[in-house]
Amino acid sequence: MAGKSIDEIVIGEKACFSKTITEGDVYLYAGIIGDLNSAHINEEAAKKGIFGKRIAHGMLTAGLVSTVLGMKLPGEGTIYMGQELKFTKPVYFGDTVTATVEVSEKIRDKFLKLKTVCVNQNGEVVLEGVAMVLPPKKEAGK
Template sequence: MAGKSIEEIAIGEKASFSKTITEGDVYLYAGIIGDLNPAHIDEEAAKKGIFGKRIAHGMLTAGLVSTVLGMKLPGEGTIYMGQELKFTKPVYFGDTITATVEACEKVKDKFLKLKTTCTNQNGEVVLDGEAMVLPPKKEAN
């Protein structure tokens, strides 16, 4: 099923995806990208760090936004053009993160600007930003 075209998306429309971040998720992500920072993978070293325990990679959290864009709003066929983001709180192993996108502006009737937010299970914002995407073209009938 193709995602929504620019014509089919209403400003203010939202979609979300939630995932509990596990130790396995963090280790797999670290192995894929090569970021073996002790803050993510070394419990003893992380205890001495500013957060007192291991945290998930910020970009792992940001990847949940990509899931919403590519699978829900606009959905399949969407091309992710850019992202501005700010990490506002750490994500710990066991946190359930909800990534939400909200359509904010249609640019040149071709691109879509979306507010991007990730919150933890306590409703605290852990990531805040804005994405630009190219939604799929409207399917011919």
């Protein structure tokens, strides 16, 4: 099922996705990308760091935004063109993060600009930014 075309999307429309970040998620992500920073994978070293315990990779959190864009709004067939990000708080193992995107602008009836925010289970913003996407084309006959 294809996602929404630009003609089907309205300014202010929102979608979200939530996930509890596990130790396994962090280890798998670290192994895939090769970022074995002790802040993520070494409990003893992380205890001595600024956060006092292990944290998830910021880009793992940002990946939840990608899930919303590619699976919900605009949805399947969307091409992620760019992202500005600011990481505002750490994400700890066991945190439930909700990524929300909100359509803020249509550009030349071709691209969408979306506000992107991730919050933890306490409602604290852990990531904020702006994404640019190319939504899927309208299916023929629709």
